[in-house]
Amino acid sequence: MVTTPDIPSHDVANHDASEALADRIRRAEAKGTPLRFVGGDTKAFYGRPVQGEPLSTREHRGITEYDPVELIVSVRTGTPLRELEAALAANGQMLPCEPPHFGENATVGGMIATGLSGPRRPWAGSVRDFVLGTRLITRQGSEQRFGGQVMKNVAGYDLSRLMVGAQGTLGLLTEVSMKVLPLPGASRSLHLDMPLNDALGKFSEWGRQPLPITAAAWLDGALHLRLEGGPSSVAATAERLGGDELKAGFWEALREQQLAFFSAEDPRALWRLSLPNHTPVLELPDVAQTDVLYDWAGAQRWLRSDLDADALREVVTRAGGHATCYRGANGQSADMPFTPLPSVLEKYHRNLKAELDPKGIFNPGRLYAAF
Structure with a gap:
């Protein structure tokens, strides 16, 4: 297994800022202060504008585990997407979902939060298809792990993949484990x-x-x-x-x-x-x-x-x-960028938001104005 310090050809900065992020969330929850999560901010146009105090993940970065043989990588969400892709390419591997960057500062967290995939998606799969597990800071400021590093760990109700495309409305993603694939010959x-x-x-x-x-x-x-x-x-x-x-x-x-x-x-x-x-x-x-x-x-x-x-x-x-x-x-930003939800599906969205974020502090209104 390869960890960040053992990757010789790429200087991947490594810093665990999870406790500082958790403390900020605990204080925001106590005061009911809305937070706007910010990574590279290259996909801020996607969704509705969020009114809240900015909370940056850029200091929380680094590849925590990488096993090229098993085709698995775990990485903190503030890590620049280009750094992750460079480390994978050095081992002849890639993110098969081909996620867009939309700017030099794109982060892994933005890739997961938006769930956007590139031209290869119909043939290789989406971002969600390659997520094995995540770490998430909840409203109480505790870091929880969902899923794991093998496909068998994500059977049943999979909260880790639910975070893909949620755009930070259910909690703050701090780490993701993903399946990677070899570069084509x-x-x-x-x-x-x-x-x-x-x-x-x-x-x-x-x-x-x-x-x-x-x-x-x-x-x-x-x-x-x-x-x-x-x-x-x-x-x-x-x-x-x-x-x-x-x-x-x-x-x-x-x-x-x-x-x-x-x-x-x-x-x-x-x-x-x-x-x-x-x-x-x-x-x-x-x-x-x-x-x-x-x-x-x-x-x-x-x-x-x-x-x-x-x-x-x-x-x-x-x-x-x-x-x-x-x-x-x-x-200009659209007031309703996403298709309105059918009543039954909207009910599930509301219930999930109420369970994980009852005070509405996590990116409020990013997906829909009502929550």
């Missing part, structure tokens, strides 16, 4: 000029075949593919599918929303539509093909539009999906 990306409907048909056709595809997107009249795996398999598939070599850096630019499609100069709202596989083109008024970027083989679609939020969500819901407003018009 070969990688090649292709650009194929193709109409949208043809591309959607190819997504469906190729999804039924054992092809080494790990990313598939359609933008500006072209299908973009990434092939990863054994060198012979990648080479044979590339020859079979044809097309041109895709410009280097495309997938990172897509993951980090640095393509021209995501330009901040576009005053329209940016929407993320999550849809079932093989969903056809949605009938949305005044939406051109150039207003939509199809990712995850069409299951995730980015939309630039001034459509009314309720009307858009009605269309997406009828198709079996949901719509999230990443950024409102002119880059």
